[in-house]
Amino acid sequence: MNILAIIPARAGSKGVPNKNIRLLGQHPLVYYSIKNALRSKYITDVIISTDSDPVRIIAHQMGAKVHWRDEKLAGDEVTLDAVIYDAIPKDKPWDYVITMQPTSPTLTVGTLDRAIEYAIENKLDTLISAINAPHLSWCEKDGKKIPNYEKRLNRQYLPPCYMETGAFVISKADIVTENTRIGVNVDVYEIPERESQDIDTFADLCSATASFEAQKVAIYVNGNNKRGIGHIYRALEIADEFYVKPDVYYDVNQTDVKVFGNTTHNLIPVNGIAELYEICKREQYSIFINDILTTSIDYMIGLRSVLPYAKLINFEDDGEGILKADLVFNALYSEHALPNVHGGEKYYICGKTFMFYEPVKIKEDVNRVFIAFGGADPQNYTDRLLEIISKDEYKKYEFVVVIGRAKYNVDTLLEYNEYEHIQVLYDVSNMPELMSSCDIAVTSRGRTGYELALLGIPSIAMAQNQREEKHGFVCNENGFSYIGLNPSDEIIEGSLKMYMGLSKEAREKLHEKLLSHNLRDGRKRVMSLIRGL
DSSP, rough: OEEEEEEEOOOOHHHTTTGGEEEEEEHHHHHHHHHHHHOSOOOEEEEEEESSSHHHHHHHTTTEEEEEEOGGGSSTOHHHHHHHHHSSTTTTTSSSSEOOTTTTOOOOOHHHHHHHHHHHHOOSEEEEEEEEEOOOEEETTTEEESSSSSSSSOOGGSSEEEEEEEEEEEGGGGGGGSSSSOOSEEEEEEEOOOOOOOSSSSHHHHHHHHHHTOEEEEEEEEOTTOOOOOOHHHHHHHHHHHHSOOEEETTTOOOOOGGGOOOOSEEESSSSSHHHOOOHHHHOSSSSEEESSOOOOHHHHHHHHHHHHHHEESSSOOGGGGGGOOOOOOOOOOOOTTTTEEESSOOOOOOOGGGOOOOHHHHHOOOEEEEEOOTTTTOOHHHHHHHHTTTTGGGGSSEEEEEEOOOOOOHHHHGGGSSSSSEEEOOOOOOHHHHHSSEEEEESSSSSHHHHHHTTTTEEEEEESSSHHTTSSSSSTTTEEEEEEEEOOOHHHHHHHHHOOOOHHHHHHHHHTTTTTTTSHHHHHHEEEEEEE
């Protein structure tokens, strides 16, 4: 069977000058259609119809034949039917002639070959590439605009509506004339949406470039009662910053999937590092992010061995593994001597909803107190403070107490809602709203401290563990009152009473100190460095 592919690639594109020879993913645009045609297991001959010397050179270098297009067939008004018919060699009998547009770079040869098979098996005169793209649409009839549907439905329930992509038109050779390539027995072949890009405008070019440059991203994160779950929150925030859907891995021996909350990200459980390595070896990610606390040299060497070409990025890592990472972000620690380590609060990634809240206004008196100790609270500060504030002397104040996803004994703590002046909430989604309603706060030295600083809320802080004692930002000089690791109830209550009695002027000074740090642009800084790798 003789099957001819003709690729029309003229020089005179006006919308996007030099469109067919513009580089896309390190190759000229026309390269991709030529490559598919040459690699097809059914196409026997490939001809490029062109009036462009650069296109001619590219085609010859790739091993395709060139038909030099006459000037009269190179104008904007000329239809493709005449161009295709002109390029067909008349000295050889053809079974099929396939028109392949150079403006469809994302089409794969597998899809092309399956379409050719479909056309032959079904004895079609013509088969046209299309995508199924049902939408609520309208047309004009007798001067009136009318709907193309009988009933308004969600897109997934609408009947099929096929739109041509321009990737290919497969025609029986005997029906191709100067005026048509469409026979009587016609069908459309649905191709994947990711293969349907048609380059007509600069916006199309940008979209196709993004497709070719799309990175394959994985994130490995763990969080639990001992480790905290700030890592989980940050990992999900980072996942939203890529133009692909990252694979998010977690170790089932360390992390309960429930700590991820409601998310449509692709969560993948692994049973230990060995399984993670095996998956990475198969998937070959271009970016791999660790948010698992301290990494070892052995772990990072092992990861590098299965992902030799990936960029390895670690968060909140003060282990020796940082020596093998391409980038390390330690927002909770100060600057580091290693050039690949970026430390300090300017690399803190705040939650998206916090960006929509302005700093609080300092009121004359303290009336409302916010209490939260992250997702886990291993020191049980929440329990101890609830016991303190349940006393009668605190009834004139209001307390908002937030419990995280990894906290134990939640049901017991929720019983404190019986007190009229105490509101205990579990796993909230409106954290900035709750914080902004309060005058002072009590928290630990992790992510919640940064959030309170971003809103300028005077806060008492204590460390959950020795690691948190090293967190540098939540400290006295930055506007917090840090009272150490596991302080006594007497110190906690004394500090709370002192803060409740602070004058407006004293709280305003703390407010100004807290707001002196730019905590809103960390996301931009982090992603800029990642994208610059």
